[in-house]
Amino acid sequence: MSKTKKIYLSSPHLGHNEQKYVAEAFDTNWIAPLGPNVTKFEESLSGYMGASAEVAMLSSGTAALHLALEILGVERDDEVLCQSFTFSASANPILYLGAIPVFIDSEKSTWNICPELLEQAIKERMAKGKKPKAIIAVHLYGMPYLVDEVNAVAQRYDIPIIEDSAEALGSTYKNIKCGNLATLGVVSFNGNKIITTSGGGALVSKDWKTRDRAIFLATQARDDAPHYQHSHVGYNYRMSNVLAGIGRGQLEVLQDRVAARRANHAFYQENLKQFDTIQFLEEPEGFHSNRWLTTIVMESYEQREHLRLALLTDDIESRPLWKPLHEQPIFKNYPNKLNGVSSELFSKGLCLPSGSNLTDEDRSRIMNVILKALKK
Numbered sequence: 559m560s561k562t563k564k565i566y567l568s569s570p571h572l573g574h575n576e577q578k579y580v581a582e583a584f585d586t587n588w589i590a591p592l593g594p595n596v597t598k599f600e601e602s603l604s605g606y607m608g609a610s611a612e613v614a615m616l617s618s619g620t621a622a623l624h625l626a627l628e629i630l631g632v633e634r635d636d637e638v639l640c641q642s643f644t645f646s647a648s649a650n651p652i653l654y655l656g657a658i659p660v661f662i663d664s665e666k667s668t669w670n671i672c673p674e675l676l677e678q679a680i681k682e683r684m685a686k687g688k689k690p691k692a693i694i695a696v697h698l699y700g701m702p703y704l705v706d707e708v709n710a711v712a713q714r715y716d717i718p719i720i721e722d723s724a725e726a727l728g729s730t731y732k733n734i735k736c737g738n739l740a741t742l743g744v745v746s747f748n749g750n751k752i753i754t755t756s757g758g759g760a761l762v763s764k765d766w767k768t769r770d771r772a773i774f775l776a777t778q779a780r781d782d783a784p785h786y787q788h789s790h791v792g793y794n795y796r797m798s799n800v801l802a803g804i805g806r807g808q809l810e811v812l813q814d815r816v817a818a819r820r821a822n823h824a825f826y827q828e829n830l831k832q833f834d835t836i837q838f839l840e841e842p843e844g845f846h847s848n849r850w851l852t853t854i855v856m857e858s859y860e861q862r863e864h865l866r867l868a869l870l871t872d873d874i875e876s877r878p879l880w881k882p883l884h885e886q887p888i889f890k891n892y893p894n895k896l897n898g899v900s901s902e903l904f905s906k907g908l909c910l911p912s913g914s915n916l917t918d919e920d921r922s923r924i925m926n927v928i929l930k931a932l933k934k
């Protein structure tokens with residue numbers, strides 16, 4: 559086989575102004591975890607999120623989740639309800655705090671946290687004498703979760719929701735931006751996400767007091783004194799002013815990136831509609847996904863592996879869907895509430911190359927391999 563370039567699942571895609579903003583940081587010697595790029599990036603993301611969003615830029619999405627849990631008062635031995643079908647970073651911060659994750663399976667229409675199972679789990683935990691402290695709901699692959707239904711359950715029991723929107727910047731639910739739909743929202747700018755600062759994240763809150771608290775904790779929890787004085791455990795979680803320069807440039811092209819990823823999804827769907835053995839995740843009414851990754855579900859594990867390996871042979875990266883956390887070695891002994899949906903998706907599902915920088919040539923190369931693999 560002739561040597562062709564590797565096609566990645568999702569790789570960084572820079573716009574026009576990133577280098578200019580990074581150069582400003584150098585020119586003004588703001589090479590620090592604060593500075594004008596951080597401030598401007600926060601202002602523009604707040605403006606994008608809309609309605610009273612207060613943004614704190616942080617070193618990662620994981621850091622934002624950690625601070626969100628801490629701000630909601632999660633402590634050792636508290637229980638936190640968490641979507642099982644997600645990346646491990648959604649749940650790791652629960653363990654950082656010594657708290658206990660309770661994993662909730664997904665429903666079929668969005669693949670995200672199932673509101674019925676969520677309510678059953680809340681009732682069961684309360685019957686055991688413990689009310690869960692928080693809910694972590696994820697907009698996986700960019701598809702919003704059933705926001706109205708999940709929020710209704712949360713409100714009924716007065717439990718705050720942390721919205722893990724790490725994969726869903728640019729998605730909306732009933733025209734509200736993902737990341738600004740719940741008590742606290744988390745965004746990631748990791749290298750594989752829809753826009754990137756190479757590494758970074760944000761915590762989105764509804765009031766400046768919460769934002770101040772996040773920044774206090776993220777900057778070593780320094781008390782108001784001329785010397786260094788501390789009455790709380792602090793973290794070093796603030797975003798660098800250099801990386802915020804990349805973020806400013808990336809946010810300017812977010813809408814283009816969403817459009818390109820949605821076009822990838824439409825391309826795969828159109829070209830694979832002849833196969834009724836392949837299922838796509840449809841957008842319910844009022845849901846708008848950034849289509850961070852295009853995902854398909856096949857008839858069997860064997861068929862999925864056949865396709866994945868055929869792509870790999872041609873140097874094209876694809877990946878099984880997230881392995882549910884309740885099946886992960888580090889999480890499998892924690893309580894859970896299951897219905898089999900996420901396990902089945904994991905066994906039959908595949909993420910296809912979805913970068914906003916895929917060329918027409920890349921797409922036809924990928925499609926040729928898929929069609930050849932499916933016809934055997």
Ligand SMILES: *Cc1c(COP(=O)(O)O)cnc(C)c1O
Pocket residue numbers: 617618619620621644645647648696722724725745746747748757758759
């Ligand atoms: C990427 C990701 C995170 C973590 O974000 P980082 O910025 O990489 O720390 C959390 N949750 C989900 C669902 C993610 O995909």
